[in-house]
Amino acid sequence: MTRLSTVLRTSTAQAHEDAERSPFMTRLLAGDGIPADFSALTAQLYPVYAALEAALDRFASHPVVAAVHDPALARTDRLASDLAELYGPTWAARRADGSIPTLPATAVYVDRLIRLDRPEALVAHHYVRYLGDLSGGQIVARLVARHYGVPAEALSFYRFEAIPKRKAYKDAYRARLDALALDDRTRALVVATAIEAFGLNRAVFTDLETARHRRPLHVA
Template identity: 45%
Template sequence: MTAVTPPAAATPTDQPLSLRLREGTRPEHEAAESSGFVEKLMGGELGIAAYADLAAQQWAIYGALEQASAAIRQDDQGATLVFDELTRTPEIEKDLTFLVGADWAERVTIHPATQRYVARLHEVGGSLPAYAAHAYTRYLGDLSGGQIIKRMMERHYGLSVDGLAFYTFTEIPRSKPFKDVYRERLDALRLTPEQLAGTVAEAKLAFRLNSDLFADLGAAHC
């Protein structure tokens, strides 16, 4: 009798990049989501100053990420991942003006973990696999958990429109179809197996950099 061999289970490398990213970063996502700073901020236990500090860190990070976007869009494949409607730097600047004041640029502090995150973006952001990893981690996060954070800021800290521009994508009324298109763009990238693995590894690092940033914010505010 011929032994029946079960079909080989799909190896992770057979999966589309978007799925590999989601599954590959699951533990790091859980760690970032459950950091003390995030839980306390979302639970209404901190003050507006903590939220403003987070906005300042995001200003530094998005400045570096969106500088990389401007460079990567010169490349045909890179251009497929750059969407003007995602641009966050001007929105964060509006939030900081409201939260801190017109002189916010002189008053905010960029924490050491943020400086490391920014340095990493400057170091690798010009390479498509690394750019894809960092842009995925931030923008799909902002369109997902970011929307939950927005609701919690409204509920606990009395913010409505002012101060929440970062989480408000005026040109993306429904995040689900947009995220589906973004995942299709990731899946269509022509990357070698090594580059695909590198993208997942860089996304894991991007999540860890976010967790390190929450640790710095926790030390300052919790």
């Protein structure tokens, strides 16, 4: 049987590429955006990770989730720290009153995570977000620092000090995925959910692109 990590990589390749090449991310990483674009992206990631990590807490004792769950990956508190740097100490109040909005696609993404009732589906979301953070996320951090002067203090989300050897960690992560004892139907669920997760991310990027044409979305 083909390894699950291989099936995930090949089956999600198009959805992954579609998300990466969205107009918003293409513009941001090319240096054709403005600093507020990065702030807006960070503001959308916060509720996503809050929901994702709440789901991980709910399913932490399930063996499938336990195989990949690692506190060293937790990002919610880091996003909060970054938002404080980007928006100042009133960022949480501004989120609460809607002046830093949760975009519609982000709300849909969060709702999907809140409603997850299969731990195997949660593993798919875990794979898409955290392996992306350890890979392409590192490129994002470098490029926004270079293009927009984003300070290191606002990029803690992208730092994994407890994981100094990212390639070795990712290899071990994929090995843990491959060791999961899943039947064909459950493997198909994981793959389908991973494809959906990339689509959810792409929808957030689409909303961010739409919102940037209605400036000000929110001002850092």
